[in-house]
Structure formats: C-alpha cells, structure tokens
Amino acid sequence: MTSVDQLNVEKIVKKSGTSFYWGMKFLPEIRKRAMFSVYAFCRVVDDIADNSGTIKSKKIKLNDWKKKIDSVYQKKKINESILKELKTSIETYNLEKRDFISIIDGMLMDVKKKIQFPSKTEFELYCQRVAVAVGYLSIRIFGLTGHEGKKYAYSLGMAFQLTNIVRDFKEDLQIGRCYIPHSKLKKYQIRKNISSLDKTKKIQYVLQDILKDADMFFKRADEISKNLDKKKIVASELMKQFYKKIHKKMFKKNINIKKKVKLNFFDKTLILISFILR
Structure with a gap:
C-alpha cells in the first residue's frame, strides 16, 4: 500500500x-x-x-x-x-x-551571487555539485557501486548539465545569470555584457562549443555503458535519449535563442517506442 x-x-x-x-x-x-x-x-x-x-x-x-x-x-x-x-x-x-550536501552547496553558489562568466574551475565545480552529485546518488539506487559506474554518472551528469546551460541560456540571462565560462567568451573575443550577450552573433559559436563538450560526454557515457549491467541502467539510458534529442535539436544548428528548445509529445512517444523496441 x-x-x-x-x-x-x-x-x-x-x-x-x-x-x-x-x-x-x-x-x-x-x-x-x-x-x-x-x-x-x-x-x-x-x-x-x-x-x-x-x-x-x-x-x-x-x-x-x-x-x-x-x-x-x-x-x-x-x-x-x-x-x-x-x-x-x-x-x-x-x-x-x-552528495546531498554537494547539491545544496551548488544551490548556494547560485544564491550567494548571480553566477556570471565563471572561471573554468568554478564552472566545473558548479556542474559537479548540481548535476554530477545527483548522478552519484542515482547510480547507487540503480545498483552500481563500482568505479565504472561513477565514471558513467559523471559523464552523463556533465552532458545533461551542459545541454541545460545552452537550452536555458536566454532564461538565465533574464534573471542576471550566465553560466558560460569566461574562457569561452574570450576565445571568440566577446565582451562580458549580460544585457547584450544574446544579440552578439558570435554567441552561436560559444553555444556550439558547449554542445560539442556535451557531445563528448554523451559519447563517453555511451562507451562506458557497454561494460555496465544493462538491466541496471535502463532508467538512465532512457533519460539519456531524452537529453540527446534536446541536444540534437541545437547541435550544429543556428539556435533560436528566443525560443526554448523542448520535446513535444511526438518526440517523447518516439523515444519511448524506440527504447522499448531496442
């Protein structure tokens, strides 16, 4: 009951x-x-x-x-x-x-100051706290306790969070946040200006750079998953398919920053059917 x-x-x-x-x-x-x-x-x-x-x-x-x-x-x-x-x-x-404390510390990073153009170290720490720590808790529930399981959780957590950062880019700007590392902007000589960032044409290059990083983490997770018990990663693999679809809608494309990428009913249904029949 x-x-x-x-x-x-x-x-x-x-x-x-x-x-x-x-x-x-x-x-x-x-x-x-x-x-x-x-x-x-x-x-x-x-x-x-x-x-x-x-x-x-x-x-x-x-x-x-x-x-x-x-x-x-x-x-x-x-x-x-x-x-x-x-x-x-x-x-x-x-x-x-x-892992629970790490997640709360990630939220505190958002609260103590509006994160804007973090250093590479701060960026990685934030991702590890708000995404990877969730992955570490999840794999224990799935029944994976070994080193490979943690590597899998790390890769998926990073892939999901990087995808989220690009998807939510406009929304974050509207509340004064920008999780894009300063080094990414510097690479394309873009000024650190919250109010005009979304109007800068070169921002597309930056967003694609982040999606390329996400793609690397997705591929790494794919590779690691080959050596894991398939029955134990059913849930995470389905979540990965949902996120890969969101990623695919933005990767190597000119992103419409004003419109948040979402999965529609058809997308979700197709993913579910494909997953069940795999």
Whole structure:
C-alpha cells in the first residue's frame, strides 16, 4: 500500500513535468520510490534558489536543508514526507551524505551571487555539485557501486548539465545569470555584457562549443555503458535519449535563442517506442 509520504513525494515529481519522470517509471517499485525521493529533494532545494526571496532568507532555507539531511543521517526524529522517504532511500541504498550536501552547496553558489562568466574551475565545480552529485546518488539506487559506474554518472551528469546551460541560456540571462565560462567568451573575443550577450552573433559559436563538450560526454557515457549491467541502467539510458534529442535539436544548428528548445509529445512517444523496441 502506498503511504501518504510516498504520494506527497510523487506529487512533487509529477508537478515538475520533468523528463526524468519517464526514466524513473521504468524502475522496479522500490528503486523508483528512492529516485522519486532524491528528485523531490533536488526540486525543493532548486526552487529555493530560483524563487523570489532575499539572499539571506534563501541561505537560511538552504542551510536548514543541510541540517535536515544531517538529522536523517543522525537518525533523529523527522516529520516531513521528503525526509521520511529519503531516510528509507539512504538506508536501503547506502546513499552518501556528501552528495546531498554537494547539491545544496551548488544551490548556494547560485544564491550567494548571480553566477556570471565563471572561471573554468568554478564552472566545473558548479556542474559537479548540481548535476554530477545527483548522478552519484542515482547510480547507487540503480545498483552500481563500482568505479565504472561513477565514471558513467559523471559523464552523463556533465552532458545533461551542459545541454541545460545552452537550452536555458536566454532564461538565465533574464534573471542576471550566465553560466558560460569566461574562457569561452574570450576565445571568440566577446565582451562580458549580460544585457547584450544574446544579440552578439558570435554567441552561436560559444553555444556550439558547449554542445560539442556535451557531445563528448554523451559519447563517453555511451562507451562506458557497454561494460555496465544493462538491466541496471535502463532508467538512465532512457533519460539519456531524452537529453540527446534536446541536444540534437541545437547541435550544429543556428539556435533560436528566443525560443526554448523542448520535446513535444511526438518526440517523447518516439523515444519511448524506440527504447522499448531496442
């Protein structure tokens, strides 16, 4: 019987309308429940960083989540549905506390200052925190605990995040953010100017550079996946197909920056059918 806590967590995942939901649906019930708890956690802390509020209030809320995660690992009494479901996931799959903290630290990077033209080091750290750490939690739930599994999670996390950065480029500019590393702009002699960046013709070269990096990570994940248990990576491989399709709609094309690339019903249906028949 599905608990109230499970239903509350699943509601958060469904409401987000994420492609990850479809990947999770292919998991056995117990693993799906664990993934839902992790995704719901990610959704809640991400919303804190992105929604309205003062920098101070957002910092307080995110640091409160660090304390909440700490309380789960210290086996203290908890009341929230997400925490109860996370407790079950952590105990069942031996999820590492540092990955949850890393995700929160990534959100804090967004809150403490609007990230604009980061250094290569800051950029990689941000991607590792907000994307790769999620991958590390996910592969444990999938049943992969070896070094190859971590390499696979790293490659997929980077591929997904780089694709997101290009897809969300215009949206991020509108809220004063730009995750494109300064080195990428410098390569094409583009000035660091948030207000005019989307009107600069050379920005297409920069976006394609990032998509080329994403393509490299996708190919690396493809290669690593050949040596992994196919039954354990069904969900991540489906998610990869969704992201590859988004990537394909932008890679080696003149991107319409004003219009966010999305997958329509036909795209999703075709991916699902192809995946099932593979």
